[in-house]
Amino acid sequence: MTTNDAAVQVRELRKTYGQKNAVDGVSFDIRTGETFALLGPNGAGKSTTIEILEGYRSRTGGEVSVLGTDPAKGGLDWKARLGIVLQSTGETGLVTVAEQLKHFAGFYPNPRDVDEVIAAVGLEPQAKTRIAKLSGGQQRRVDVALGIVGRPELLFLDEPTTGFDPEARRHFWQVIRGLKAEGTTILLTTHYLDEAAQLADRAGVIAGGRLVDIGGIDEIGGADARVPLVRWRDRDGALREERTHEPGRVVASVVAAFGGEPADLEVIRPSLEDIYLQLVRSVDIAAEPEEVLA
Numbered sequence: 001m002t003t004n005d006a007a008v009q010v011r012e013l014r015k016t017y018g019q020k021n022a023v024d025g026v027s028f029d030i031r032t033g034e035t036f037a038l039l040g041p042n043g044a045g046k047s048t049t050i051e052i053l054e055g056y057r058s059r060t061g062g063e064v065s066v067l068g069t070d071p072a073k074g075g076l077d078w079k080a081r082l083g084i085v086l087q088s089t090g091e092t093g094l095v096t097v098a099e100q101l102k103h104f105a106g107f108y109p110n111p112r113d114v115d116e117v118i119a120a121v122g123l124e125p126q127a128k129t130r131i132a133k134l135s136g137g138q139q140r141r142v143d144v145a146l147g148i149v150g151r152p153e154l155l156f157l158d159e160p161t162t163g164f165d166p167e168a169r170r171h172f173w174q175v176i177r178g179l180k181a182e183g184t185t186i187l188l189t190t191h192y193l194d195e196a197a198q199l200a201d202r203a204g205v206i207a208g209g210r211l212v213d214i215g216g217i218d219e220i221g222g223a224d225a226r227v228p229l230v231r232w233r234d235r236d237g238a239l240r241e242e243r244t245h246e247p248g249r250v251v252a253s254v255v256a257a258f259g260g261e262p263a264d265l266e267v268i269r270p271s272l273e274d275i276y277l278q279l280v281r282s283v284d285i286a287a288e289p290e291e292v293l294a
């Protein structure tokens with residue numbers, strides 16, 4: 001099932017926990033050098049999928065290839081080609097940031113320079129601080145540093161910026177863009193849709209263990225979901241809206257009809273978050289009767 005430019009291939013992946021279908025027939029590819037975002041609400045099955053790809057979790061069914069290897073059979077050489085930032089590692093060690101990174105760098109054949117990694121994640125002032133004394137967001141940066149110190153071919157980032165302040169998130173995005181430019185393949189999960197829009201080339205949306213959409217980050221939800229919305233308030237106070245490919249024309253005609261500025265006029269271009277929410281809500285509604293019967 002291997003084609004040369006796919007770093008990850010997943011076919012009909014299934015994972016059950018007792019009666020629960022956590023992952024229910026998911027298929028997708030991640031091309032080499034691509035940043036792929038796996039999006040979905042809490043409990044959708046993202047972490048389970050990622051942990052199977054990382055070789056940390058067994059699967060119930062389906063086929064998986066990661067860098068040409070079945071993760072269930074991946075040895076140390078294969079693991080050394082991966083970088084992993086788990087959802088929460090809770091790095092609370094008594095060692096310093098630099099010591100921990102040096103220790104981890106020793107596990108890899110061709111690690112990055114530890115000082116460079118510390119600078120990349122913005123922890124230079126804390127390099128000699130014990131990890132246990134760092135703030136939550138700073139500890140998260142240590143997790144990210146540990147994920148990239150081995151110069152991975154494939155980097156798994158499971159909600160990497162949770163707890164980051166806004167400036168740290170933007171700094172982190174720059175780090176990821178640098179890794180992308182070097183050719184690193186990245187699988188990202190995040191609940192920050194702006195983060196996915198900033199970083200990902202393609203995305204898959206997973207809900208209830210199923211892939212509900214997949215495509216370029218600008219294609220998720222379909223073209224119709226991106227049609228701008230013009231909204232304004234009528235003279236009688238009612239909110240009016242019109243979806244249109246020509247918002248300028250609609251605004252002009254509304255202004256002309258008003259003979260002036262209409263109240264609460266806005267042109268809304270749906271963000272990835274708007275589109276994602278619509279997609280996930282429509283799946284929720286469709287799934288409701290089944291959930292009740294289950």
Ligand SMILES: Nc1ncnc2c1ncn2[C@@H]1O[C@H](COP(=O)(O)OP(=O)(O)OP(=O)(O)O)[C@@H](O)[C@H]1O
Nearest residue numbers: 017020022040041042043044045046047048049087
């Ligand atoms: N070890 C486990 N035993 C039983 N059920 C589990 C286990 N791990 C996950 N689940 C269940 O499987 C489903 C998928 O969980 P998963 O952690 O993969 O979701 P997720 O998309 O990563 O969610 P989040 O965004 O909250 O991290 C959930 O219903 C969860 O309760």
